[in-house]
Amino acid sequence: MLTIATGNKAVAAAVKEVRPAVVAAYPITPQTEIVEQIAEYVTSGELDCRYIPVESEHSAMAACIGASVTGARTFTATSSHGLMYMHEMVNWAAGARLPIVMANVNRALGPGWNVWAEHTDSLQERDTGWLQVYVSTVQEAYDATIMAFRIAEHHDVLLPVMVNLDGFVLSHSMQRLETLHPGDFIPPMELPHAIDTAHPAGYGTLTGPDDYFRFRWDIERSMRRSAGIIAGTEQEFADRFGRSYGPVHEYRFEDADVVVIAMGTLAKEAEVAIDKLRDEGIRAGSLGIRWFRPFPDLDLGGRDLVVIDRDYSFGFGGILAQSLKSKHRIDPYTVIAGLGGQEVTFDDIASFVRERRPGEEHWFGVSDDV
């Protein structure tokens, strides 16, 4: 069906199609609409699911873990401080190899108290063993949420997936949305290590160094395999539903001399800047990084790079730029922009490209010589 919807409503609509058995959630702006809408689906009977309103985000993830380990498909949503509060359980979900899907509506961390878009919240969870995808349109939020379940539940993965969308800018923006019925694209969930009273086993007991080490290696092995599972899932999605995605979204990239790299809605806004720059005779292109975990392998050689980080690791640098630098031999111009919802327009992005200084880091609107 063709309609228009907010990012939040799109995520909820996708969850409805995938039919989780359990949703446990605690509302936090700007994701509240997601769990409100799911609660309405449950109330109206459109979604047959156990909805558990809990007293905190830590409990939300704990409830998801408890449900998922029985083999139940499980979903929750959070944002910013809610994600920080559930951090301990976020680690546990991945360590316990539970294919939980969570939408995180990216929002800055206080203080100062701020509800607007920033990626530092989810990027602080990058080492937990969750797969992470960052979306840039309402349609992509919908499609990525559907695919997240299939990827998480694949037996070569069995890791949780976090779908990240920008607070307000995407969560509250209305855009065109085409909904779909996934059918057998989402097969019933089968968790090989689900608890089973016929075969009692111990879970979460003390694990010695050797076994623990092997468990950690197994997470990394699955994370490495997940890149192929993601690619296969996205290919099948494209074949069946007609919309293609990949680890990155390329825009006028092939012949570009200078490439803007960003995540979320800024990657989409950058495309307008690229068209402007091309009109001026600058051969520019852009790359929207979609999957941050597993981190993509890219061929960036021989081009100038402008990385926009809507996040920061204090005393180190922009997290996206530093990640790209550690994986590839590159020396990008890093622009820290959009923190706490700072307004960044396509005109601003075009000037980042025109005024780029490879190797330097620039805090947009604050100082030219940090």
Place this chain on the structure above:
Amino acid sequence: MYEVRIHSRGGQGGVTAARLLALAAFRDGRYATACPFYGAERRGAPVVSYVRIDDHPIRVYSQIRNPDLVVILDTSVMDVVDVFQGLKPDGRVVINATGTQEVAGHATYSVDLTGIALSLDLVVAGSPILNTPVLGALAKMGIVSMDSVKMAISEMFTDVRNVRAAKAAYQELVP
């Protein structure tokens, strides 16, 4: 691309007006986005909402700087916000007010949305509903079709008085 900026106060329905306009444009077969700019969500605070309408997919998320149309649901906002900032030279203005309004250099249309809402007893939590009647005014100005306005309102609201309010504003506004 046609860009609309809506000024209102929290609780008056400016955000919903933006979403209705986008939905109506979408039902006209066009691409549309509605992006509210949220401050702290509280009743009475000035709120700005944006709508973009185009024949191609819209990739811009940043706020509208040079609107083609400014819609003012509450004239008291004009005392605290420069509502005409960046308005294009040929940009137009719609004001919720009684009597004729003039904004120097711009085609200005006034329509008594508050009066229409009150006459239909369209009041929620003490506030007259302005977001459905204003859609009728925007249809009269040719931004969206009245058929799509009716469709959009019916998709979002069950109370038939909302469509009646839009029709009343459609009739009242003199283009």
